[in-house]
Amino acid sequence: MTKKICPVCDLPVNETNYCPRCRKIVRQPILWNADYYLNERRPDYNSHNTHKAAEAGNSQKKNVQGPVGRKNTAGKPVIPRQNVGRPSPMPADGHNLPQPSRPRQEKGRKNSTVPVVISIALFVLINAVPRIIGSINNVVTDEKSSYETAVPYDDSGFVELEEEDVKAAGVSCTGYDHFPLDGRQIAASMGQFFNETNYGYEIEEGVVYSDNYQFEEEGGPISYYETVESYSFEDETTSQLDPDDESYVYQYVDINYDTATGELHDYISSLKDRENSLIFLEEFLRLAETEAGIPQEESSIPAIMEQAGAREWPEDGTFITEGLFDINLYLTKDGVRIYVSYSNPKVMESQET
DSSP: OEEEEOTTTOOBOOTTOEETTTTEEOSSOEEEEOOSOTTSOOOOOTTSOOOSBOOBTOOOOOOOOOOOOOOOOOOOOOOOOOOOOOOOOOOTTSOOOOOOSSOHHHHHHHHTTHHHHHHHHHHHHHHHHHHHHHHHHHHHHHHHHHHHHHSOOOOTTEEEOOHHHHHHHTOOOSSSOOOSSBHHHHHHHHHHHHHHOOTTOEEEEEEEEEEEEEEEETTEEEEEEEEEEEEEEEOTTGGGSOTTSTTOOOEEEEEEEETTTOBEEEEEEEESOHHHHHHHHHHHHHHHHHHHTOOGGGOSHHHHHHHHHHSOOOTTOEEEEETTEEEEEEEETTEEEEEEEEOOHHHHHHHHO
16 A cells, blocks of 8 residues: 655645645655555654655655575485394294384385475475565555556646745735744744753754745645744764764754745744753743733643643644644654644634534
């Protein structure tokens, strides 16, 4: 079975390549061969880099095993040694002496066929295994081809936009719910916080990149104007490793805001340490509520942090909705990921009705 996977969060996208966790259209989803059942844990593909992305796009996974040859170690049949016996004396009364039912020599001759049988069985098995594996590979390939033919990826409606044109238009995108906050100011304040209290990390200054595009759908175009300020973190372990090392874990905090208007889209963190993840989350929430002018007595932060700190997070994530914030916290193989988006009151009301 082949599934289309978002390269950022490693979760399946729907038939229109929309990722419900990242809340955006994935232009180039990853195709995974899924050889497991729904009630089983999926194989660990994260040993290959997929984030990347975006993980994202990041990286890609393979689930194909080749045939394993087995060397024939069976030797030649053993020829039993021929024993020389003495003639049996005839009894004086003329009666024959009782004879053993099966002499040792005859038993040895019968057992000598066992190695031959084993050799033949091994020969048949060794020749059959590659054919069986080849047949399985053909089935998987045919299934993948059928899937891609039945559900082809159509990017004919995808239009990439220039950052300057998006800024000149000054109209916010339609693909995100926007916090009524200045994301540029939030990003600058978070950067200052990281530099003042690094919590033992080596921090790379924020890298800014922009990705602007729209996607045609039946109801009209959906636009995504993203500018991301990304901060990278290295702890004592990862600072000693090369980023290409398999043991290296990429840790970061991203602040995403609208390229045209600067309105805040979301906050994403991916760190190995849960305690630091929650500390950074709380600072982001505090900055957001301060920017929104929410008085301390009406703050949602105490309720959010109590729930986030008390809960055991399952691998498929736990969700918290309080005040301005819609928060998803979940575990990955490498640590903790936190995603915060705007809890739009209009969307919440429409869902309730």
